[in-house]
Amino acid sequence: MHPVLETTAPATAAADPTDLGMQRVDGVIRDRLASRVVLIDQISRYIVGAGGKRIRPRLVLLFAEALGFEGPERYELAAIVEFIHTATLLHDDVVDESAMRRGRATANAMFGNAASVLVGDFLYSRAFQMMVSVNRMRVLEVLADATNVIAEGEVLQLMNMHDPDLAVDDYLQVIRYKTAKLFEASARLGAVLAGAPLALEEACAAYGRSLGTAFQLVDDLLDYEGNSDELGKNVGDDLREGKPTLPLLLAMERAGEAERALIRHAIEHGEVHKLPEILAIVKRTGALDATRTAAQKEADEARQALAALPVSRAREALLELCVRSIHRSS
Numbered sequence: 001m002h003p004v005l006e007t008t009a010p011a012t013a014a015a016d017p018t019d020l021g022m023q024r025v026d027g028v029i030r031d032r033l034a035s036r037v038v039l040i041d042q043i044s045r046y047i048v049g050a051g052g053k054r055i056r057p058r059l060v061l062l063f064a065e066a067l068g069f070e071g072p073e074r075y076e077l078a079a080i081v082e083f084i085h086t087a088t089l090l091h092d093d094v095v096d097e098s099a100m101r102r103g104r105a106t107a108n109a110m111f112g113n114a115a116s117v118l119v120g121d122f123l124y125s126r127a128f129q130m131m132v133s134v135n136r137m138r139v140l141e142v143l144a145d146a147t148n149v150i151a152e153g154e155v156l157q158l159m160n161m162h163d164p165d166l167a168v169d170d171y172l173q174v175i176r177y178k179t180a181k182l183f184e185a186s187a188r189l190g191a192v193l194a195g196a197p198l199a200l201e202e203a204c205a206a207y208g209r210s211l212g213t214a215f216q217l218v219d220d221l222l223d224y225e226g227n228s229d230e231l232g233k234n235v236g237d238d239l240r241e242g243k244p245t246l247p248l249l250l251a252m253e254r255a256g257e258a259e260r261a262l263i264r265h266a267i268e269h270g271e272v273h274k275l276p277e278i279l280a281i282v283k284r285t286g287a288l289d290a291t292r293t294a295a296q297k298e299a300d301e302a303r304q305a306l307a308a309l310p311v312s313r314a315r316e317a318l319l320e321l322c323v324r325s326i327h328r329s330s
Contacts, residue, residue, distance in 0.1 A: 017313045018061040021075065025057050028079040032126060039111070043119040047086055047107050055215070055321070056081045056186040063190020063204050066314035073134050074193055080143065081186045083127040088150060088182075090120035095158065096241050138192050146185035153177025162242035164264040168249055175216045176209065183212025203308035207318065210305065214298035215325045220245035221291045222329065224282050239278065242270040246294065248278075250287035292326070299326050 033044045057078035064074040092098070093106040094113045100106060108116040124147070131140050157174045160166050187208030191201040223238045224247050238245050244267050252260045259281045265271065266278055282288060299322040309315045 017065060017317055018058045021061045021065075021078075022054060022058065024075045025054075025061070025078040025082070028075050029082060032079060032083070032130060035122070039115060040119055040122050043107050043111050043115060044086075044123065046110065047090060047119075048082075050101065050104050054082060055211075056085055056182055058321075059183065059186035059208055059211075059318075060189050060193075062314045062318050063187050064193050065190075066309050066312050066318070067191055067194035067196050067200070067204075069190070069194040071193065073136075074190070076130055076134055077139065077189050077193065078186075080127045080130050081182060081189070083123045083130070084143070084147060084150075085182055087120040087123035087127070088154070088178075090116045090123070091154070095154070096237075098237065136192070139189065142185050142188055142192060146181050149177050149181045153179075153181065157243070160244065162244075162268050162270065164244055164248075164252065164267040166244045166249065168246065171244065171246060171249060172213070175213050179216040180209045180212030183215070184208040187211075200308055203305050207302045207305040210298045210302035211321060211325055214295040214302065214322075217246060217291055217295035217298065218326060218328065221247060221288055221295065223247075224279055225288055236272045236275045239266055239275060240270050240272045242267055246291045247282050247287045250290050251278075251282045251285045254285035254287065255281055295326055299323075 029048060033041065033048065035041045035044070060078040060081060061074055064070075089101065090107055093101060094108045094116050097108075098106050099109045106116075107119070127143075131143055153174055153176075156170075157178055160170065160174060184205045185208070188201055188205040191204040196204070220238065223235060223245065239248070248263055248267060252263050255263065262274065263278055263281065266274060303319060303322050306315055306318055309318075
């Protein structure tokens with residue numbers, strides 16, 4: 001372990017310095033969700049009320065604290081990134097035809113596709129209203145860039161659906177765009193609020209980018225080794241949707257001809273009736289272990305980026321996030 005990154009005491013969820021701050025963020029979220037249009041209010045509260053890890057808003061708070069910023073704008077920005085994330089979930093669930101998320105029926109399953117898409121648009125536009133209220137051009141620049149890249153990532157993923165010949169690098173590009181970009185922006189925003197020099201801002205962004213990539217790699221891994229109750233979604237959903245994620249891509253590289261043909265056919269047609277056979281292939285070829293190793297490498301890179309930060313309880317919590325991003329079951 002890099003000596004600069006050694007922790008003075010084990011970080012735990014109970015010691016998370018953002019706990020009180022997240023209560024403030026939740027208050028902002030409740031206030032800003034309000035709409036005179038009843039259906040917007042109902043769906044917004046349904047999806048946000050489903051909970052979630054809230055990692056992205058925590059990154060805003062943790063990096064702001066690590067760099068000495070204590071202004072109220074941090075709560076507004078933390079709520080903004082959660083709104084953007086929630087909007088992407090609403091749109092994703094429509095595109096993927098998902099019926100369950102976080103152990104509950106998705107908004108599109110409850111209220112229909114049209115309502116979900118339009119309320120996602122409401123959350124995006126409300127987020128940009130809130131950005132203007134912060135009155136910092138750099139904040140607008142970071143978040144406008146992030147939302148644009150996320151949209152590109154969503155389209156790239158759509159183009160890659162049912163493509164068993166997808167290159168690993170192209171798969172990773174989708175992760176960088178679609179998932180890691182908002183992690184990156186959230187971490188960067190803490191540095192922007194603190195007026196950190198560009199080199200330090202980039203170190204914060206590098207942490208978020210690597211952490212977000214690790215997080216998505218583990219998500220893709222859990223789709224083949226988790227269970228539905230813990231995941232809050234159906235195991236095998238990625239296969240059903242025709243998503244060629246890293247466990248499948250690596251399994252095809254390592255499997256024999258007949259097994260490779262089986263996986264290819266399943267990706268091309270979104271077939272899940274042979275999921276038990278495919279799970280056995282993915283496990284036997286070591287694709288799950290290799291995916292976790294790739295995620296661990298990203299988490300290690302995130303840890304290294306924290307060497308640029310001064311020692312603090314916030315940095316301790318950021319180090320702990322690197323560990324928790326890998327060793328989780330949901």
